[in-house]
Amino acid sequence: MRRFIVSAVVVSLVTLLVAGVASAAMVKMVVEAGDYFAISPSMAKVVATGAGLGNNDYIQIPLRRPHATSETGPADTGNARYKVNVPTAGVYQLWARTWWYDACGNSFFIIVDAKPAVYVEDATYQTWHWVKGPKLTLTAGQHTIRMQNREDGARMDQFMLINSTQYVPTRVETRTGQYVVK
Numbered sequence: 001m002r003r004f005i006v007s008a009v010v011v012s013l014v015t016l017l018v019a020g021v022a023s024a025a026m027v028k029m030v031v032e033a034g035d036y037f038a039i040s041p042s043m044a045k046v047v048a049t050g051a052g053l054g055n056n057d058y059i060q061i062p063l064r065r066p067h068a069t070s071e072t073g074p075a076d077t078g079n080a081r082y083k084v085n086v087p088t089a090g091v092y093q094l095w096a097r098t099w100w101y102d103a104c105g106n107s108f109f110i111i112v113d114a115k116p117a118v119y120v121e122d123a124t125y126q127t128w129h130w131v132k133g134p135k136l137t138l139t140a141g142q143h144t145i146r147m148q149n150r151e152d153g154a155r156m157d158q159f160m161l162i163n164s165t166q167y168v169p170t171r172v173e174t175r176t177g178q179y180v181v182k
């Protein structure tokens with residue numbers, strides 16, 4: 001009898017825990033850089049097999065000659081535009097898997113819907129790595145995300161939106177095509 005009561009309590013606790021987790025379900029949206037619905041120069045898509053990339057592609061603002069040696073404004077508004085279907089309203093951490101040429105080629109503008117531009121950057125050069133970007137407050141439904149030229153020599157393989165502050169990506173993520181509208 002006593003064992004039965006303990007079991008019943010444990011079952012109740014597990015039920016509560018599962019319900020709690022379900023109400024704050026993690027949403028992870030992984031977008032391949034090549035899954036844009038529109039692109040305009042100088043943003044360009046590059047196909048590169050065997051380079052450890054998601055879907056063997058990336059987008060880039062090609063390196064200009066001469067490459068800037070100081071922080072100057074971008075030469076054009078080249079960009080790639082994506083549509084994502086956000087299943088649950090919330091605050092989403094943006095991460096971008098990037099490759100930067102140098103300190104004058106290490107950022108992209110990010111423009112969500114008609115909001116002011118923000119950007120992503122860090123100081124790790126000439127290797128693919130994830131960079132933590134801005135936090136975005138998103139309603140449920142469709143949103144447009146524009147990755148735009150800020151400096152030449154910047155590349156992006158994937159980007160991710162996740163409603164968790166705990167998750168830190170370290171390698172190529174599995175594309176979640178169900179959230180992307182092409």
Ligand SMILES: [Ca+2]
Binds near residue numbers: 071102105106107121
């Ligand atoms: Ca820079």
Ligand SMILES: [Ca+2]
Binds near residue numbers: 157158
């Ligand atoms: Ca890719």
